Amino acid sequence: MGQPVTTNPWMIALINMTVVFGVLYFLSLIIAFIQFIDPTKKKASKVENNVVTTEPAPVASVQDDMQIIAVIAAAISAYGYSPAQIACIRRKDGQAWAQAARVEAVTVRNQMF
Amino acid sequence: MEAFAVALQAVWSDSGFTAFTIGNAIMMLVGIVLLYLAIGKGFEPLLLSPIAFGCILANFPKTGFETDPGVMQVILYGIHHEIFPPLIFLGVGAMTDFGPLIANPKTLLLGAAAQAGVFVALIGAMLLGFNVQEAGAIGIIGGADGPTAIYLTVKLAPHLLGAIAVAAYSYMSLVPLIQPPLMMMFTTKKEREVVMEQLRPVSKFEKLVFPVAVTIVVSLLLPPVTALMGMLMLGNLFRESGCTERLSDTSQNALINIVTIFLATGTGLTMKADSFLTYQTILIICLGLIAFAAGTIAGVLFGKIMYLFTGGKVNPLIGSAGVSAVPMAARVSQVVGQKANPSNFLLMHAMGPNVAGVIGTAVAAGTMLAMLK
Numbered sequence A: 001m002g003q004p005v006t007t008n009p010w011m012i013a014l015i016n017m018t019v020v021f022g023v024l025y026f027l028s029l030i031i032a033f034i035q036f037i038d039p040t041k042k043k044a045s046k047v048e049n050n051v052v053t054t055e056p057a058p059v060a061s062v063q064d065d066m067q068i069i070a071v072i073a074a075a076i077s078a079y080g081y082s083p084a085q086i087a088c089i090r091r092k093d094g095q096a097w098a099q100a101a102r103v104e105a106v107t108v109r110n111q112m113f
Numbered sequence B: 001m002e003a004f005a006v007a008l009q010a011v012w013s014d015s016g017f018t019a020f021t022i023g024n025a026i027m028m029l030v031g032i033v034l035l036y037l038a039i040g041k042g043f044e045p046l047l048l049s050p051i052a053f054g055c056i057l058a059n060f061p062k063t064g065f066e067t068d069p070g071v072m073q074v075i076l077y078g079i080h081h082e083i084f085p086p087l088i089f090l091g092v093g094a095m096t097d098f099g100p101l102i103a104n105p106k107t108l109l110l111g112a113a114a115q116a117g118v119f120v121a122l123i124g125a126m127l128l129g130f131n132v133q134e135a136g137a138i139g140i141i142g143g144a145d146g147p148t149a150i151y152l153t154v155k156l157a158p159h160l161l162g163a164i165a166v167a168a169y170s171y172m173s174l175v176p177l178i179q180p181p182l183m184m185m186f187t188t189k190k191e192r193e194v195v196m197e198q199l200r201p202v203s204k205f206e207k208l209v210f211p212v213a214v215t216i217v218v219s220l221l222l223p224p225v226t227a228l229m230g231m232l233m234l235g236n237l238f239r240e241s242g243c244t245e246r247l248s249d250t251s252q253n254a255l256i257n258i259v260t261i262f263l264a265t266g267t268g269l270t271m272k273a274d275s276f277l278t279y280q281t282i283l284i285i286c287l288g289l290i291a292f293a294a295g296t297i298a299g300v301l302f303g304k305i306m307y308l309f310t311g312g313k314v315n316p317l318i319g320s321a322g323v324s325a326v327p328m329a330a331r332v333s334q335v336v337g338q339k340a341n342p343s344n345f346l347l348m349h350a351m352g353p354n355v356a357g358v359i360g361t362a363v364a365a366g367t368m369l370a371m372l373k
Helices: A009-037 A039-054 A062-078 A096-108 B002-014 B022-040 B045-058 B071-080 B084-095 B099-103 B107-113 B116-127 B132-143 B146-156 B158-173 B175-185 B204-221 B223-241 B245-269 B279-309 B316-323 B328-340 B347-372
Strands: none
Touching (some): A009 B132, A009 B347, A039 B204, A096 B347, B084 B146, B099 B347, B107 B279, B107 B316, B107 B347, B116 B279, B132 B146, B132 B158, B132 B347, B146 B158, B146 B245, B146 B347, B158 B245, B175 B316, B175 B328, B204 B223, B204 B347, B223 B347, B316 B328, B316 B347, B328 B347
8 A cells, every 4th residue: 555645634625525526517517518419319309390390289099088087987996986976087287197106216226335 | 981072172172162252242242233223123124134144254253254265255355355346336327317417417516515524524533543544434434335435445444344334334224314304404494395397308318428428537537446437337338228138137136136245244244353343433433424414414505505506496405315325315305305395306306416426426435545545
């Protein structure tokens, strides 16, 4: 084992924090640069534009709706309510279910390190 | 009859009882307590159970674990030559989604700020009389990253490995108890209620280039941590490439489980009475707590600075996740944030500083190796 560069704890802390901040800040610049040069981003937006100009907006088929309604009615029945009490089924805006799924995914994962 | 007595005496003199010390008995008791905490209380059972059992095994006299060829010597070889931590990092990389970090690169700075705990503990350790290498190894407990702590300790102060590993893993399991009071103390209710904007979607190109770019930059700058960072990013590349599912699956399941058994048992095997039952161990346990607390506070305070500079768009609670401990620290941010505002979902925002903390701890370890070794 060689000699340490310095044994002054305040100096070690200062140099280390500077290096850590410097490296991580540089990595954040690299991430921004990767996003800037990303060739797939432009393609994706072009494809999206083409879709919008050439095709009509997709309309969900009645068949799909009926299946969704059947699944929801079955789920409500499983909780002990009658499907006859369902007044209407509307899509809710927002990300609550997606967020809940993400929370669940991270929560069930075991701590490994 | 005499031959029988001689044989019995030979068995007795070869048995462990003749060399068994009170220190060995105390360490076995420590192992049993750790087993209770792991299995009975659920503190990091995947890690603490093999550590605790390894501790019990290490304190049987005359086993020859370190001198005679065998499985225990192979496990100890893997510990003393830093083989297992990079292999664990391969699995961690395969498990980690860097998407939240790539979507919001500013959170890298929160991962950097939380490393302040490392250096608070380092300064404290030197003031208490530890030498500079020992202080560096003790400080890294504040990084809340087991494999990096073991990696650095073996290189700087191998005689402290048992105490540092137990302190690091114990405090990581106590993150849900240690962090919330500090987070509440250093934030206002208004700050905790901040709902952050939805993260932008991250393209596959970005997710593929990120691990390669980070490996090149960090390895060129800090060669001593290339094994750790390289394996972390290789695992992540397996995950994101889309054509190496089998390798990704093995890395994040079978391989990491096997290596965890070896790493944790091997860490337990270093907890022999003569090296663990010292006054230094108590100091290390105390300094570890200070390191965790200081890292949490520094992360939250930097989060407050970002809150001010972004006009209230950043919730300071995500700063505490900068102390690594993936994904536990991010979960804590989520829970505390949701307590303040039930419609708040901070988890994915907190995963950014959380994985940045892993990179930050590895960078801090590399810098210390460059300066202190």
